[in-house]
Amino acid sequence: MTQRRPRLPAGDPGGAPPPGVPPAADTEVPGDVTAAVERVLSEAALLWSRADQGLEPAVSPIQLRAVEAVARFGRLTLGGLAEELGAIPSSASRLCDRLEAAGLVVRESAQADRREIIVRLSDQGERLQAELTRRRRAVVGEVLAQMSPASRGRLIDALTEFGLACERSEPGLPGALGSRSA
Amino acid sequence: MTQRRPRLPAGDPGGAPPPGVPPAADTEVPGDVTAAVERVLSEAALLWSRADQGLEPAVSPIQLRAVEAVARFGRLTLGGLAEELGAIPSSASRLCDRLEAAGLVVRESAQADRREIIVRLSDQGERLQAELTRRRRAVVGEVLAQMSPASRGRLIDALTEFGLACERSEPGLPGALGSRSA
DNA sequence: TATTGTTATACTCTATAACTATA
């Protein structure tokens, strides 16, 4: 986690009555097991974010995410981008204003339906995306390099199983952005 | 984003010769291995974020993170909270204004040094934190429930090894927030 | 009329710089 600071008071994290969103399957899986997974997941998220630090030019996390979405599809309509980001069209439009101003994406109208706006990466955007991918591979590789080949093998097997379990429990949810819609 | 960088580019995003953040250990670890880890990491991050959806009241991701930080330490000075969030004091102060207005935290001056402001969770903040923890346990538990006990055992072992490797490669970095410091 | 996107407005989140209060 983030806590490089020693003192932990930690309020009792588990004293509330289950309101009602996640089903809570704690009865089936030992609590210490989920706790261990939680801890590593947090650590992994932190590790993952490290790759974004110091990118040139300095792009905000949100803009980076939009660039990734566009890169993933090659080209997206503005509405498609909004959907992919879990945001609404107007937010995506404003975001594109800034991305375009930063020279990372290009907007052009579609020939088929002139109401649609196609968003794609500019050359600079492509370079940014490539650099980001390179860095992510690097940070992950750095950690894996600390492990023995045998450990890496076991990790891959376990992670693959975990990934399958994730897909089994969560269909295909969008990547909610700043949705404060409670 | 507030970008200390006034705006644009000027710098190429990355065609980029390794700027100097990740050393790149690709030569030592097979590319497909890192790719597999990357994929699961992305999936895990998505899974992790699911627990934050629909919380009552609707708290922004940033505010939630601040609540978690305060909960983790029990009580923090405003400066300590800022540090923990990877933000500067003024940002943390404004964030606390909103958190206090939302009834999630309480600010009080310290007796020892009256310049310091101690931030701690209100009862409502404690309840929110408890609920968040419960939900996280639930979403992780939901995925783990899809796996056999044997698979879970292997996962825990592999994850523990991975966690150790993470700690070995990354000492203790702060949880950079909106730091777009390139 | 329905769909796609943009603009107007308002709020959160963040940073820099200037300021107050305490040590």
Place this chain on the structure above:
DNA sequence: TATAGTTATAGAGTATAACAATA
């Protein structure tokens, strides 16, 4: 003087609502 925090100001990021253009 140095430290802890706040306030002033400005720009990014987001949503709701009203609007324009195209189908």
